[in-house]
Amino acid sequence: MTGSYGQIGTELIEELRARYGGENVIATGRKKPPEILRKDGPYYRLDVLDNDHLHNMLVDYDIDIIIHNASVLSAVGEKNPQLAYRTNVEGAYNVLEAARILKMDQVMIPSSIAAFGPSTPKENTPNDVIMRPTTAYGVSKVFIELWGEYYVERYGVDFRSLRYPGIISSETLPGGGTTDYAVEIFYEALKNKEYTCFLAEDAMLPMMYMPDCIKSTIDLIEAKEDNLEHRSFNVTAMSFTPADIAAEIKKHIPDFEIHYEPDFRQKIAESWPRSLDDSAAREEWGWNPDYDLAAMTKDMLETLSKRLGLKY
Ligand code: SER
Numbered sequence: 001m002t003g004s005y006g007q008i009g010t011e012l013i014e015e016l017r018a019r020y021g022g023e024n025v026i027a028t029g030r031k032k033p034p035e036i037l038r039k040d041g042p043y044y045r046l047d048v049l050d051n052d053h054l055h056n057m058l059v060d061y062d063i064d065i066i067i068h069n070a071s072v073l074s075a076v077g078e079k080n081p082q083l084a085y086r087t088n089v090e091g092a093y094n095v096l097e098a099a100r101i102l103k104m105d106q107v108m109i110p111s112s113i114a115a116f117g118p119s120t121p122k123e124n125t126p127n128d129v130i131m132r133p134t135t136a137y138g139v140s141k142v143f144i145e146l147w148g149e150y151y152v153e154r155y156g157v158d159f160r161s162l163r164y165p166g167i168i169s170s171e172t173l174p175g176g177g178t179t180d181y182a183v184e185i186f187y188e189a190l191k192n193k194e195y196t197c198f199l200a201e202d203a204m205l206p207m208m209y210m211p212d213c214i215k216s217t218i219d220l221i222e223a224k225e226d227n228l229e230h231r232s233f234n235v236t237a238m239s240f241t242p243a244d245i246a247a248e249i250k251k252h253i254p255d256f257e258i259h260y261e262p263d264f265r266q267k268i269a270e271s272w273p274r275s276l277d278d279s280a281a282r283e284e285w286g287w288n289p290d291y292d293l294a295a296m297t298k299d300m301l302e303t304l305s306k307r308l309g310l311k312y
Contacts, residue, residue: 001047002095003031003070004037007174007183008167008213012067015214017041018140026061029070034172048091054098064105068095074114074268075138077177088140096147099157106158106241108221111145111232113165114138114178114205116269125273127234127280134271142190145232152231160220161232165206165276167213168296170303171219178203178268182245186300189249189256190310196259199266204274208237209291209299216287223285230284235274237289238296248297253312 001016003009004027014036016025022041027033030047030181037043046057048070056118057063070091077084083092099107099171116125131142148159166179170240174180181197188195207218216235240248246258291299305312 001026001044001069001229002028002091003068005031005033005172006069007072007169007172008164008210008217008287010034010036010067010172011210012069012214012217013037013171015218016193019218026057026063028307036123038065045101048094049086051094051098054094055102058098058102058104066104066107067100067217067221068109069093071110072137073175073177074112075139075178075180075265077140078135079265081193084136087139088179089143092140094145096151096157096159097157100102100151100155104157106221107148107215109161109163110143111163112137113163113276114268115141115145115163116271116273120273123126124275124277125234127230127232128276129282134250135203135268139273149213149231159231160223160228162216162236162281163232163276164213164235165208165230167208167210168300169210170300170307171210171211178265178272179193179207180205181242185242185245185249185258186304187308189253189276190301190305190308190312191255193255194257194259194304195244195246197240197263198261199269201260201264201267202241203239204239204244204268205269206236206239206273206276208235208289209296212237212289212291215290216281219285219287220281226253230280231283233284233287234276234278235281235287236278237291237295239275240293243289244293248293249301251302252297262273264307
């Protein structure tokens, strides 16, 4: 896995190691990793832009499947589009090329709701629909989907992709996205009983709790290739606005207060779907989420308050 110390990577590595054995799941990234990534299996430094090193690792460690999670997210991508291009487009190109040349068994590269744009229907957005994103991150995700699907047809590479919605989790903070508010809000609610949101109160976006994110990823990796009509799938578990999640948190922390100071990320949010139709994922590989807004909020507050040692 690339990008292993990211929000999704750290928790996905743990689950993959529990399932397939620690030694069989190699965590990689550019930084010195948190202890958790060295605990049950190997961690190596890898920059996906270093093509030679990427090929060496795949051959030397006899890798079958690459999960390519390294990515610059939407908000950071708007601050530095050239970095988003290099990391997201060139990085994914290197990984897909390595999969083709080395005849890997499978390549999983996440896509995102950011792959959609202002001209996409916003409610119950279908799997196959006009995309035309307006962020550097979104453009890079469309490239990944289309280049991956091209390699499926042209070279028989087993490419798979999930269009993740905003992911809410308690272990590792997200790294510079537009949906990060839905994680930050829990930390601030527990620490200060107050949160200033960088999106407007009615900015509805599709979301998913980390256990569902892990489940969807592993289910798609393990799905029989013959069952897949698509290669890039909408997945979702819930949709909510900042006002909705604040009201849900208030049920547990009655004096919690939210304020709104929308910044440049509001425009990004407005260009994305408000809800997704994930019926292709449900039909082709049995996707079915476990957590709605109420169940996620309860679990987040319990888990995070234990971890931070804060009562509520
Ligand atoms: N969570 C991501 C972001 O906000 C969306 O894929 O950038």
